[in-house]
Amino acid sequence: MDTDLPQTYASGCPSRTVVDVLANKWVLYVLSVLNSSARPLRFTELRRHIEGVTQKSLTQALRNLERDGLISRTVYPTIPPRVEYARTDLGADIGRLTAEIADWSRSNARRILAARATYDAPESA
Amino acid sequence: MDTDLPQTYASGCPSRTVVDVLANKWVLYVLSVLNSSARPLRFTELRRHIEGVTQKSLTQALRNLERDGLISRTVYPTIPPRVEYARTDLGADIGRLTAEIADWSRSNARRILAARATYDAPESA
DNA sequence: CTGAATCCCTTTTGATACTG
DNA sequence: CAGTATCAAAAGGGATTCAG
Numbered sequence: 001m002d003t004d005l006p007q008t009y010a011s012g013c014p015s016r017t018v019v020d021v022l023a024n025k026w027v028l029y030v031l032s033v034l035n036s037s038a039r040p041l042r043f044t045e046l047r048r049h050i051e052g053v054t055q056k057s058l059t060q061a062l063r064n065l066e067r068d069g070l071i072s073r074t075v076y077p078t079i080p081p082r083v084e085y086a087r088t089d090l091g092a093d094i095g096r097l098t099a100e101i102a103d104w105s106r107s108n109a110r111r112i113l114a115a116r117a118t119y120d121a122p123e124s125a
Numbered sequence: 126m127d128t129d130l131p132q133t134y135a136s137g138c139p140s141r142t143v144v145d146v147l148a149n150k151w152v153l154y155v156l157s158v159l160n161s162s163a164r165p166l167r168f169t170e171l172r173r174h175i176e177g178v179t180q181k182s183l184t185q186a187l188r189n190l191e192r193d194g195l196i197s198r199t200v201y202p203t204i205p206p207r208v209e210y211a212r213t214d215l216g217a218d219i220g221r222l223t224a225e226i227a228d229w230s231r232s233n234a235r236r237i238l239a240a241r242a243t244y245d246a247p248e249s250a
Numbered sequence: 251c252t253g254a255a256t257c258c259c260t261t262t263t264g265a266t267a268c269t270g
Numbered sequence: 271c272a273g274t275a276t277c278a279a280a281a282g283g284g285a286t287t288c289a290g
Contacts (some may be wrong), residue, residue: 005161005162006158006159006161006162006166006170006174007157007158007161007162007174007224007227008158008173008174008175008176009154009157009158009174009175009176009227010176011176011177012176013231013234014234014235014238015227015230015231015234016177016230017234017238018230018233018234018237019150019153019154019226019227019230020150022153022226022230023148023149023150023152023153024148025141025144025145025148027148028144028147028148029134029144032132032134033131033132033133033134034131036130036131036132037130037131037132038130041131042271042272043271043272043273044271044272045131048133049131049132049133049134050133050134051133051134051135051136051137052136052141054263054264054265055272055273056263056264056265056273056274057262057263057264059272059273059274060262066244067240067241067244067245068237068240068241068244069236069237069239069240069241069243069244070237075272078271079270079271080270080271080272081270081271081272081273082271082272083271083272083273090233090236090237090240093229093233094226094229094233097222097225097226097229098226099132100222101144101147101219101222101223101226102132102134102140102144104218104219104222105140105141105143105144105147106138106140108143108215108218108219109138109139109140109142109143110139111194111215112143112193112194112195112215113139113142114194115192115193115194115215116192116193116194118194119191119192119193119194120192167251167252168251168252168253169251169252179283179284179285180252180253181253181254181282181283181284181285182282182283182284184252184253184254185282200252203251204251204290205251205252205290206251206252206253206290207251207252208251208252208253251290252289252290253288253289253290254287254288254289254290255286255287255288255289256285256286256287256288257284257285257286257287258283258284258285259282259283259284259285260281260282260283260284261280261281261282261283262279262280262281262282263278263279263280263281264277264278264279264280265276265277265278265279266275266276266277266278267274267275267276267277268273268274268275268276269272269273269274269275270271270272270273270274
């Protein structure tokens with residue numbers, strides 16, 4: 001692409017606030033899970049698919065994504081309450097990318113953990 | 126892909142530790158900048174291309190990436206010292222993805238900020 | 251120039267309890 | 271079920287100082 005002109009990320013650029021939202025592991029997982037789901041998912045379903053996330057962190061991730069128009073939140077006023085989350089058209093685009101990152105992490109975890117072990121090893125030498 | 130089987134991210138999965146490293150805005154920017162650069166970059170050059178990052182945060186991001194084998198760090202024992210960072214083959218793969226995320230964020234910042242404004246607006250009503 | 255080390259404050263996170 | 275509220279613990283970030 002460039003021959004010698006790396007990209008510069010300006011601090012005032014609005015897109016930085018978007019990256020700020022995306023640069024969060026729970027947000028990445030939510031987008032990735034919804035990306036691989038053919039139907040909307042309920043809060044508890046999402047939580048089951050993202051092991052280790054607390055209710056609080058998941059709620060916050062969902063709020064941020066809803067605020068940015070990347071996912072939709074639908075409340076069914078039943079008892080007990082039923083809330084469904086789905087990706088929007090906008091969220092589907094970025095969801096594909098985050099899913100690719102999650103896939104890549106799975107595919108290359110072995111190599112990365114090996115590099116990590118090598119890096120950490122000399123400390124005990 | 127799936128008809129009704131969303132992906133599950135298990136808490137014990139090693140790939141989770143990889144995502145933990147990637148889910149950081151400075152890490153995303155470093156990978157993206159190196160992805161768009163044809164040559165290795167020095168510490169100060171990187172810092173110039175990622176406005177707002179402090180020395181401490183940049184150093185930490187670079188260490189994490191080096192540890193995971195995603196970037197290489199080369200020290201030239203000159204005076205003053207010269208240190209160059211470059212993407213590894215492994216880092217190039219993920220760098221393309223992070224660059225896509227940064228690009229997407231720029232391209233869609235307008236729409237996202239609009240959604241954000243709409244979401245925040247009712248609070249003053 | 252490229253950091254490491256420190257202090258200090260803010261933010262995030264986890265755990266727990268409670269509500270419609 | 272799907273949250274909110276709260277408190278304590280942990281992590282993150284900025285500013286500064288020092289060093290090879």
